[in-house]
Amino acid sequence: MSDHSDAAVVPVQAYEPPYYAAVFTTVRTQEQDGYAETNARMEELVKDIPGYLGMDHAQTPGGIGITVSYFRDADALTRWRDDLEHRAAQKRGRAEWYQSYTLHVAKVERSSGFTRAEVAQGPTEG
Template sequence: MIANTPKPPYYAVIFTSVRVEVEEDYREMSDKMIELVQQQKGFLGMESAKNEIGITVSYWDSLEAIKNWKMNVNHIEAREKGRSIWYKKFKVRISKVERDYKFEK
């Protein structure tokens, strides 16, 4: 599903990852993070795709909102487990969206 974002400017956090074979509690933690992030002040929506690499883009109204999510205790726990159990590697990019447009049939 494509996120319904507001008129720019806003921010995008792009999380690109390569997983290991271990599934230990991954789906449960992922579902918990999706539920939690939707309750965060400043969260605007997200999009995700997974094949050989996973790409999740979350949208935010401010850099402060992004920082607050990064410091969320449950999100810290998920990051630590990601580093120690679930991911071979990942990269996070934070961008300011200056312009967007859409097409729909």
């Protein structure tokens, strides 16, 4: 989705299950006019959905994009699916931006995480 190279690389935290994950995997076309702006708008819009928990992105060198969006419950996911502005972006995506895509929705039953603690750097000896 958007280029997050300026932001710290941190995955969405592990939440207490159950919650839902929507996995959107894409291959994009060469035609990308308007994609970045629409993508940025969708990322802002989804934050207004009650029950939205966060989003992770990855892009392979070969061109496969993966976005995983997390929602507290099925109602939150349905509200996002049915949002009119989101629906319009989906339609434009099928017409212009995506060669192919898949969407998988899963109920998360187990979740855990790890973050390495920062190690204090002492003075170097020499």
